[in-house]
Amino acid sequence: xxxITQSPKYLFRKEGQNVTLSCEQNLNHxxxxxxxxxxxxxxxxxxxxxxxxxxxxxxxxxxxSVSREKKESFPLTVTSAQKNPTAFYxxxxxxxxxxxxxxxxxPGTRLxxx
Amino acid sequence: QKEVxxxxxxxxxxxxxxxxxxxxxSDRVSQSFFWYRxxxxxxxxxxxxxxxxxxxxxxxxxxxxxxxxxxxxxxIRDSQPSDSxxxxxxxxxxxxxxxxxxxxxxxxxxx
Numbered sequence: 001x002x003x004i005t006q007s008p009k010y011l012f013r014k015e016g017q018n019v020t021l022s023c024e025q026n027l028n029h030x031x032x033x034x035x036x037x038x039x040x041x042x043x044x045x046x047x048x049x050x051x052x053x054x055x056x057x058x059x060x061x062x063x064x065s066v067s068r069e070k071k072e073s074f075p076l077t078v079t080s081a082q083k084n085p086t087a088f089y090x091x092x093x094x095x096x097x098x099x100x101x102x103x104x105x106x107p108g109t110r111l112x113x114x
Numbered sequence: 115q116k117e118v119x120x121x122x123x124x125x126x127x128x129x130x131x132x133x134x135x136x137x138x139x140s141d142r143v144s145q146s147f148f149w150y151r152x153x154x155x156x157x158x159x160x161x162x163x164x165x166x167x168x169x170x171x172x173x174x175x176x177x178x179x180x181x182x183x184x185x186x187x188x189x190i191r192d193s194q195p196s197d198s199x200x201x202x203x204x205x206x207x208x209x210x211x212x213x214x215x216x217x218x219x220x221x222x223x224x225x
Contacts, residue, residue, distance in 0.1 A: 031211060040122075042202070042217035043158070050211055058212070090157055097211045099146040099165065103204075105157040 003027065004106035006091050011111045013078070013085065021076045021109045023091035032074035033092040033103060036060060043090065049074055050097075078111065086113045117141075118205050120216035128224055133190040135219050137203030140184070147186045149177060150202040152218065158202055162188065193223045 004025045013019045023032065031050045035043040045058030049068040063082025068074055078085045088110050092103040117140040127133045137147070146165045150158035164170045164177040164186065176189040190197055200218040207214055 033212070040217075043215040045212055048212060094211075098208065099206050101206050101211055101213060102148060102160055102163055103213060104160060108157045 004091060004093055004104060006089075006106040006109050008109060009107065011109055013111060013113050015113065016080045018077055018079050019111070021078070021089055021091075021111070023074045023076065023106060024072055025074075025091075025093045025106075026072060027093055027095070027104070028071070029093035029095045029104075030071070031094045031097070031101075032068070033094070034058075034064075034066065034074070034076045035090040035092065037088040037090060046076065084113075085111055087111060118203055118214050118216040120201075120203055120219045122217060123220040124222045125219055126222045126224065127193050129193060129195060131193050131223075133193045133197065133221055133223070135188040135190075135201050135203075135221065136185055137187070137216055138185045139203075139205050141205070141208075143208055144181075144184075144205050146206055147177070147179060148204040148213070149175075149188045150204060150215075152200045152202060154199070190221075193221075195223050195225050197221060198223045 007022045033048040034046040044060050046064050047066040049055035055066050065077045090108045091106040094101050094103045119138045149162040151161045152158040162177045164179050167181050170177045174191045178187045200220045202218040203216040204213040
């Protein structure tokens, strides 16, 4: 059963803590993406990776870090430098590029700072 | 980077009516567009891709692309309460393999 999984579904973080969100896909897609969604807002791109061992900053990369050691996995770390991390985090993947960049989303992780 | 504009709504329609959702974009180069549906508390789901001028139909959904006027629309025929969701329009950013998303239009279909 192909798809994208994200874990955990809900995550609570204390001030000053780093937390890592997991994203795994078995669709054999080359590209993977991390977005953040705040209430009433659109999707904002944090980081993306088009190939293993390579990734690029998106529009709001400050306070976040990623790695892409395997094609299937693209974990996101929310560091203590991210001052307002409470949001809905979405991971996506795509097999296409350019105009054929259909992205498919995982179920998301809802992060709350206590 | 492209700008993608959508009316935030909510757009309210009665069950059985046609719902019309619109999206305008700033870049004349855009060749393709994607429509996503997002239920409250859930992740976006791709429901339609359109790559050329004109209409594309898929079941009750029709996407219309007008490159000259720089807008794309999504028509939902025979709207159902289960269509109540936020609909996001997305446009590829040429050369970057990324998408720019609109903020979405909330659709409410009343029984």
